[in-house]
Amino acid sequence: MADARGMMEHETPQEFHKRLDVRFSNLSLLTRALTHRSYINEHPEALEDNERLEFLGDAVLDFVVGAWLYHHFPEVEEGKLTQLRTALVRTETLAEFARDLELGQALRLGEGEEISGGRERPGILCAAFEAFIGGYYLDQGINAVEAFLEPFLKEAVVDVLENGEHRDPKSILQEWTQARGLDTPLYVTASEKGPDHAKTFEVEVLVQGKVKGRGQGRSKRMAAKDAARAALERFGLKSNNDQAGE
Numbered sequence: 001m002a003d004a005r006g007m008m009e010h011e012t013p014q015e016f017h018k019r020l021d022v023r024f025s026n027l028s029l030l031t032r033a034l035t036h037r038s039y040i041n042e043h044p045e046a047l048e049d050n051e052r053l054e055f056l057g058d059a060v061l062d063f064v065v066g067a068w069l070y071h072h073f074p075e076v077e078e079g080k081l082t083q084l085r086t087a088l089v090r091t092e093t094l095a096e097f098a099r100d101l102e103l104g105q106a107l108r109l110g111e112g113e114e115i116s117g118g119r120e121r122p123g124i125l126c127a128a129f130e131a132f133i134g135g136y137y138l139d140q141g142i143n144a145v146e147a148f149l150e151p152f153l154k155e156a157v158v159d160v161l162e163n164g165e166h167r168d169p170k171s172i173l174q175e176w177t178q179a180r181g182l183d184t185p186l187y188v189t190a191s192e193k194g195p196d197h198a199k200t201f202e203v204e205v206l207v208q209g210k211v212k213g214r215g216q217g218r219s220k221r222m223a224a225k226d227a228a229r230a231a232l233e234r235f236g237l238k239s240n241n242d243q244a245g246e
Contacts, residue, residue, distance in 0.1 A: 010105055010106070011105050011106040012106070013027065013030050013031040013034050013106060013108075014027065015106070016030070016034070016103075016105075016106035017030055020101075022136065022140070022144070022148055024135070024136065024139045024140070025139055025140070026138075026139050029053070029135035029136075029138055029139050030132070030135055030139075031108075032048055032049070032050055032053055032131070032135065033050050033053050033057075033128065033131035033132045033134065033135040034050065034103075034106050034107050034108050034128060034131075034132075035048070035049050035050050035107075035108045036049060036050065036107060036108060036109050036110065036113060036118065036124060036128070037049040037050075037051060038109055038110030038112060038113040038118070039108040039109055039110050039113075041110055042110045042111060043108075046108070050127065050128060050131035051127075051131075052134075053130075053131035053132075053134035053135050053138075054127045054128075054130045054131040054134065055134070056134035056137065056138070057129075057130035057131050057132065057133035057134030057135070057137070058089075058130045058134075060133050060134060060137045060142070060145060061089050061094075061130060061133055061149075062085070062089060063142075064142070064145055064146055064149055065085050065088050065089055065149070065153065066081070066085050067146075068146070068149070068150070068153050069081050069084050069085055069088075069157075072157075084157065084160060087160045088153060088156055088157065088160065091122050091123060091126040092122055092126075092168055092171050093156055093168075094125070094126040094129045094130065095122035095123075095125040095126045095129070096156075096168060096170070096221065097129050097152050097156075098125035098126065098128055098129040098132075099125065099170075099221070099224075100152070100219075100220065100221045101129075101132075103125065103128055103129060103132065104119035104120060104124075104125055104128075105119060107119055107124070107128055109124075117184065120174070120184050122171070133145060133149075136148065155219060155221065155222065159225075168225065168228075169225050169228035169229045169232055170185070170187075170224060170225055170228040172228070172232060172237065173185050173205070173228045173231055173232055173237075176232075176235065176237055177207055182207055182208055183207065183208055183209075185205050185206065185207050185212075185228070185231070186205070186206040186207075187203055187204070187205050187206075187224045187227065188203065188204050188205075188206060189201060189202070189203055189220060189223075190202045190203060190204050190214070199218065200216060200217070200218060201216065201217055201218070201219065201220050201222075201223040202214065202215070202216050202223060203215050203216075203217075203220060203223035203224045203226070203227045204227060205224070205227040205228055205230075205231050207231065212230075212231040212234055212235070213227040213228060213229070213230030213231030213232075213233075213234060214227055214230055215227030215228070215229065215230055
């Protein structure tokens with residue numbers, strides 16, 4: 001999770017690659033995965049957008065997530081496995097994975113898409129994450145993709161099992177603020193405590209530059225969700241998407 005200053009800065013694909021926990025041998029695949037079609041429209045020198053990699057990544061995700069569920073839930077029937085897979089590869093979930101990587105600040109967008117907030121739009125983030133997976137699969141193979149996705153899936157499936165089909169609190173908060181003409185909520189890591197293998201993170205969520213919620217968790221993503229829940233409670237809005245008061 002970047003700090004408030006870092007969230008305002010954009011990264012090149014090379015800078016994004018430098019801070020990733022994984023490595024691409026062919027950086028052109030990563031660059032393509034980060035290239036939205038709006039960028040191609042304004043930069044004809046860029047040869048290809050990420051839509052073909054998105055197509056491939058979608059198929060890879062379906063397979064990897066399905067196989068992961070099959071092996072980790074041996075007693076669960078096919079119908080429930082299908083429901084779990086659907087929840088894990090839906091747009092909002094994959095957009096959350098992209099936010100966890102801070103992928104949005106590395107996207108190559110056209111000016112219009114940039115101005116309209118494309119870096120935080122769930123559909124664009126989801127597509128970029130799928131393209132990232134497609135590129136990583138071509139570069140490193142299926143085993144590397146499985147290892148990369150493992151921690152994401154372990155954490156996300158807990159949310160699905162505990163909360164069912166309830167909406168993600170970060171998505172609810174973002175929609176609520178946008179409906180009122182407010183800035184997109186900004187999540188800032190306030191502190192990190194503990195050893196590397198057992199860290200606890202504290203995250204603050206800012207709306208219009210003011211802290212509206214704080215949360216803790218064993219990952220930045222979980223702490224951010226906890227902060228969003230706290231903000232929703234402060235605004236009088238519950239995670240089941242009840243209406244809020246001011």
